[in-house]
Amino acid sequence: MTGHTPRHAVVIASGGLDSSAAAYLLAAQGASVSLLSFDYGQRHRKELDSAAAIADQLGAVHDVVDLTSVGRLLAGSALTDPAVDVPSGHYTDASMGITVVPNRNAIMLEVAVGVAVAAEADAVAFGAHTGDHAVYPDCRADFFEKLTESVRAGNEGFLAPGFQLVAPFLHVTKADIVETAARLNLPFHLTWSCYRGEDLHCGTCGTCSERREAFAEAGVSDPTPYATAVVR
Numbered sequence: 001m002t003g004h005t006p007r008h009a010v011v012i013a014s015g016g017l018d019s020s021a022a023a024y025l026l027a028a029q030g031a032s033v034s035l036l037s038f039d040y041g042q043r044h045r046k047e048l049d050s051a052a053a054i055a056d057q058l059g060a061v062h063d064v065v066d067l068t069s070v071g072r073l074l075a076g077s078a079l080t081d082p083a084v085d086v087p088s089g090h091y092t093d094a095s096m097g098i099t100v101v102p103n104r105n106a107i108m109l110e111v112a113v114g115v116a117v118a119a120e121a122d123a124v125a126f127g128a129h130t131g132d133h134a135v136y137p138d139c140r141a142d143f144f145e146k147l148t149e150s151v152r153a154g155n156e157g158f159l160a161p162g163f164q165l166v167a168p169f170l171h172v173t174k175a176d177i178v179e180t181a182a183r184l185n186l187p188f189h190l191t192w193s194c195y196r197g198e199d200l201h202c203g204t205c206g207t208c209s210e211r212r213e214a215f216a217e218a219g220v221s222d223p224t225p226y227a228t229a230v231v232r
């Protein structure tokens, strides 16, 4: 989904590596960026502080949308239900299905589109990448293309000219994101990935596994203190 550089992008900012890199990339391309985060009762709520820190670095506006009342109803996911443990492993493992939060990205993207329309922004940006595709259907190109159509129909006459959904990493790997982010001087130490949301990155949940492998593959030094050593 590559289009023109937006004038003003509302970036869905989880405080993780991917969305932070997306914000840095758009800013480097000359777009004005606003960061929008979502509190859906995720156990790794501390990622919201990371999103705030990244916004601060960029001098960008940062808003947090309170979806906790919705999140409570999305029970059964390891990310929102305290009764369900976060699995260790990779996104390609069957066990990762439990980390899907029902319809999460559609919910967040639709809210972000509303915010963008109200702010007369001409883009909503999202940090999904190829590594997400295995487990999360709402990170795939087919979903973005259809959502773009739906957004255009549902806001006809109200969208800023050239409005687009931007997913700059949709067709690249997380290692590619680390490489790009390193070039853009993203302060990696401010980003938060771990689903477990404890003091340190656990190092073994799906997103920690992806994070540490992406740094290794990219040949970029990983400043993240992990609670566990690399297991290979």
Ligand SMILES: [Zn+2]
Residues within 6 Å of the ligand: 193, 194, 195, 196, 201, 202, 203, 204, 205, 206, 207, 208, 209
């Ligand atoms: Zn973790």
